[in-house]
Amino acid sequence: MYSYAYHELGDHHDAEDATERTFLAALAALPRFQERARPADGDGASTFRVWLFQIARNTVANQRRRQRRHLTAPLDAASAVADGQDVSAGAVRREDAAAAWRAVERLPADRRQALVLRFVDEMSTAEIAGILGRSEGAVRVLVHRALRAVARDLDRGGHP
Amino acid sequence: MRSGRSPAISTAAGTRDERRARVDPVTLDRDAASADALLTDLYLDALLAGAVLDAAREGADPTANPGLDPAARRAADRLRRDLLRVHPSFRFEERLATRLAEAAMSMRLPAAAGAEGRLVPFRPLPYADLPDDGDGDRDEPRDRSRPFLIGGALTSAALSLAGAAFVAWRRGKPRRSTAPMVRAARAARSARLASTGSGASRRGRRGPARAPRSLD
Numbered sequence: 001m002y003s004y005a006y007h008e009l010g011d012h013h014d015a016e017d018a019t020e021r022t023f024l025a026a027l028a029a030l031p032r033f034q035e036r037a038r039p040a041d042g043d044g045a046s047t048f049r050v051w052l053f054q055i056a057r058n059t060v061a062n063q064r065r066r067q068r069r070h071l072t073a074p075l076d077a078a079s080a081v082a083d084g085q086d087v088s089a090g091a092v093r094r095e096d097a098a099a100a101w102r103a104v105e106r107l108p109a110d111r112r113q114a115l116v117l118r119f120v121d122e123m124s125t126a127e128i129a130g131i132l133g134r135s136e137g138a139v140r141v142l143v144h145r146a147l148r149a150v151a152r153d154l155d156r157g158g159h160p
Numbered sequence: 161m162r163s164g165r166s167p168a169i170s171t172a173a174g175t176r177d178e179r180r181a182r183v184d185p186v187t188l189d190r191d192a193a194s195a196d197a198l199l200t201d202l203y204l205d206a207l208l209a210g211a212v213l214d215a216a217r218e219g220a221d222p223t224a225n226p227g228l229d230p231a232a233r234r235a236a237d238r239l240r241r242d243l244l245r246v247h248p249s250f251r252f253e254e255r256l257a258t259r260l261a262e263a264a265m266s267m268r269l270p271a272a273a274g275a276e277g278r279l280v281p282f283r284p285l286p287y288a289d290l291p292d293d294g295d296g297d298r299d300e301p302r303d304r305s306r307p308f309l310i311g312g313a314l315t316s317a318a319l320s321l322a323g324a325a326f327v328a329w330r331r332g333k334p335r336r337s338t339a340p341m342v343r344a345a346r347a348a349r350s351a352r353l354a355s356t357g358s359g360a361s362r363r364g365r366r367g368p369a370r371a372p373r374s375l376d
Contacts, residue, residue, distance in 0.1 A: 002248040016252050023256060027263055100242035119243040122208050125201055137194060143204070144197035144232055147239075151231035154238065 001056055007116045008060045009067075010105070018063050022056040029055070050130035053121075057113065057131055103153040111146035118143055200232045207240055 001022060006015035037045040104115055110132060117123045117131060129139045 002252075003246045006246045007243070012248075015246075016248060019248065019252075020256055020259065023260055024263055027260060028267070096238075097242040097244075100238055104239070104243065115239065116243070118204060119208070119239045120245050124205075137197075140197035140201045141193055144193070144200045144229070147200065147232040147235040148229065150239065151235035154235065155231075 001052065003120050004053065004056055004116055005060050007104075007120055008113070009063060014063060014067070018056070018060050021063075022052070022059045025059065026052055026055050047130065049123075050127050053117070053123075053127075053131045061109075099154060099157075100150070103150045106153060107146055107149060111142055111149065114139060114142045115146050115150070195227070196229050196232075199228050200236070203228055203233060204236055207236055 002015055002019045005018035005022070006012065009015050009018060033048065033051055036047040104112055107115065114128055114132065117128045118125075123131075125136050125139050125143075128143075129136045132139060132142075134142070
């Protein structure tokens with residue numbers, strides 16, 4: 001949850017705010033939650049995570065609208081990726097990570113959200129479809145096109 | 161000897177073919193896009209499950225599927241490496257757990273709502289029980305873990321949303337010390353209760369017992 005908010009908002013404090021709002025909203029709405037998992041989905045399957053992320057998506061979207069800030073690549077997170085033993089390799093790695101984050105940030109909202117949910121939260125296509133309110137096929141195409149756009153962006157050296 | 165379709169049917173089929181020929185470019189494009197997207201999706205499933213890394217380690221070519229879009233594959237590999245999962249600080253989790261507990265109290269949720277519930281076990285994590293070697297770096301077996309940020313520090317622990325739930329659970333649970341003296345005191349108390357007869361039945365006649373004094 002926090003991770004999704006962080007990738008969408010690009011700031012630790014904003015992500016904490018969004019996470020807190022999401023959980024509080026979920027707590028208030030908990031009596032209205034309806035389990036939609038079917039027996040065919042397997043033992044222990046639940047739509048609770050999808051429901052929670054639907055709330056998070058709305059919360060984060062509202063926060064983005066409120067702030068209207070231009071997001072910058074969260075370099076503080078990228079810096080932690082670097083290997084402290086090898087300074088030069090660390091710098092390259094840091095720059096690579098920042099370029100990838102910038103490429104994702106430049107995507108349209110639906111493509112960006114689909115990629116973050118797929119790669120960061122490691123959600124299945126079905127879960128993402130539930131969160132974004134689209135069919136699974138549409139989400140597959142969305143992710144595929146987003147990846148192609150990211151590849152094009154990175155091939156250009158990360159320049160729009 | 162006649163073979164093939166009658167002229168009428170051929171004409172009709174031809175008309176259908178002509179109609180299909182007008183539609184096909186779009187339909188085919190859409191089908192091709194769906195097929196590409198499906199292949200990419202399968203690759204992502206394997207990639208995120210670590211199967212691609214395992215295959216590469218064993219010398220197999222993970223790009224063996226010729227239908228896989230190379231650009232999509234390249235971007236997927238890159239994003240898997242660079243889009244990190246970020247974890248909030250434990251201090252934030254503690255604060256959030258407290259805040260949620262207060263909110264739940266203020267909502268005055270009916271007690272029956274909790275009483276009706278049943279315990280649902282968390283799915284066990286294969287490496288969750290590994291002892292911490294003290295340096296804060298808990299490597300996941302088979303190196304399938306992705307880098308993981310906790311409050312700005314890099315680790316590979318598999319804590320995520322479960323963290324908040326765990327903190328909330330831990331705060332509500334009375335601590336149970338495992339110190340030798342405490343264990344000995346517990347054992348002595350159990351033995352004393354056993355030797356003085358069924359304390360439980362006496363308590364049953366007298367009504368609810370006092371809560372045992374904590375030995376912690």
